[in-house]
Amino acid sequence: MFYNLNGDSIMGERIIFHVDVNNAFLSWTAVKMLNEGEKLDIRKIPSVIGGNEKDRHGIVLAKSPIAKKFGIVTAETLYSARKKCPNLKIFPPDFRWYYKESNLMYKYLSTFTPIIERYSVDECFLDLTGTNLIYKDYIKLAYEIKNHIRDEFGFTVNVGIGNNKLCAKMASDFEKPDKVHTLYNNEIKDKMWGLPIEDLFMVGKSSSKKLRELGISKIGDLAVCKENYLRKYFKNQAVFLINSANGIDYSKVEPRSSKSDSISVSETLPYDVSDKEKIKEILFRQTDEVSRALREQEQFAKTVAVTYKNSLFQSYQHQMKLSVPANSTTDIYKVVIQILDESWKDDAIRNIGVRLADFCNNRVEQVSIFNEVKEKKTGKIEEIADNINKKYGGASVMPASIKVIGKMNRNKKSN
DNA sequence: TCTGGGGTCCTAGGACCC
DNA sequence: TCTGGGGTCCTAGGACCC
Numbered sequence: 001m002f003y004n005l006n007g008d009s010i011m012g013e014r015i016i017f018h019v020d021v022n023n024a025f026l027s028w029t030a031v032k033m034l035n036e037g038e039k040l041d042i043r044k045i046p047s048v049i050g051g052n053e054k055d056r057h058g059i060v061l062a063k064s065p066i067a068k069k070f071g072i073v074t075a076e077t078l079y080s081a082r083k084k085c086p087n088l089k090i091f092p093p094d095f096r097w098y099y100k101e102s103n104l105m106y107k108y109l110s111t112f113t114p115i116i117e118r119y120s121v122d123e124c125f126l127d128l129t130g131t132n133l134i135y136k137d138y139i140k141l142a143y144e145i146k147n148h149i150r151d152e153f154g155f156t157v158n159v160g161i162g163n164n165k166l167c168a169k170m171a172s173d174f175e176k177p178d179k180v181h182t183l184y185n186n187e188i189k190d191k192m193w194g195l196p197i198e199d200l201f202m203v204g205k206s207s208s209k210k211l212r213e214l215g216i217s218k219i220g221d222l223a224v225c226k227e228n229y230l231r232k233y234f235k236n237q238a239v240f241l242i243n244s245a246n247g248i249d250y251s252k253v254e255p256r257s258s259k260s261d262s263i264s265v266s267e268t269l270p271y272d273v274s275d276k277e278k279i280k281e282i283l284f285r286q287t288d289e290v291s292r293a294l295r296e297q298e299q300f301a302k303t304v305a306v307t308y309k310n311s312l313f314q315s316y317q318h319q320m321k322l323s324v325p326a327n328s329t330t331d332i333y334k335v336v337i338q339i340l341d342e343s344w345k346d347d348a349i350r351n352i353g354v355r356l357a358d359f360c361n362n363r364v365e366q367v368s369i370f371n372e373v374k375e376k377k378t379g380k381i382e383e384i385a386d387n388i389n390k391k392y393g394g395a396s397v398m399p400a401s402i403k404v405i406g407k408m409n410r411n412k413k414s415n
Numbered sequence: 416t417c418t419g420g421g422g423t424c425c426t427a428g429g430a431c432c433c
Numbered sequence: 434t435c436t437g438g439g440g441t442c443c444t445a446g447g448a449c450c451c
Contacts, residue, residue: 202448
């Protein structure tokens, strides 16, 4: 594709599809249950996918259309959801299954264009610009895609068509489920300006509150807002907001590599923990998990961070830059413990996590011969463990200390 | 039986250097 | 003998997404 300096295609308007799975987690669980011989389709009853309340994971991850009618929203507590709808049925998530279904869809969508971006587990952008000789009628194509997914895979999607990613995404959000919508540049005023400001992509709770205080309640209000005026309240974000409201977006559909810019794990603990030794055990397990993922993408991290959320729901985090990029569990764990010592406020921890960032491919370093030899050895041991784990799945081999912790956790649970 | 988990991006402010 | 100013790097915190 050819673009001018503004990013516009010089071959005319771009054609972007956004494919969005309707109530993804719930639909996929429904498909799984039906496959297993279950007669009931949980999409047709008041139901949600939710975490385990005993482990303090009790929030709504996805909801059925009927549950939505009861006012249930994603991320609210199951406790509150049940109050809104007493005979609500709650089903546990199955993330492995979700990835399988997601891959199925991605593989199918990839047959239409190589310029495809997997935006999340249940959303893809397709750039079909310049394919008009092959596809001729894009609306017809969208229906074909939508119907194929429904009939062959058993779940429904919305397809949004626009001249850029923003409009395609806004379009797929219009009416659900199992629908095709367009939001071409010449339809922006009619189809988008009347919508509440909250519906605009990237306008969340905080921005919408500020905008409403300024008397901007519809997307159309924002679209005609003066940049200088809005800049006083939103700084550089002002231009972005006004552009979005006008359906202007130059970002490209970018096929993402399997490598991410950061890797993190965090977990809400079944009970608050203020015992430092216990915290260290958890951090060790988490460090091993993220560093293994980092080694899998054959990279090294320059930044290590520990994140906390205490019993009062206050979050904080502390990070450290490494002089030598690392990817071994042992090296990273040393830093994690240093961070813990410097940053933990001795408060009762509800949620804790480890994050790795600032990746590089090479380990440029100047170390003494002694250190180098030592580190190579650690690297070798971990490489062997990684290979075994890859072969036999899961964490067949891990440092003895982690196994002990795993055992302790199991004991705790059965108590 | 209150409030998950994995990401990306931006900004303010401090430290440090010239 | 009253405190410049620009650039860079780094961190904490926050907003937003699914």
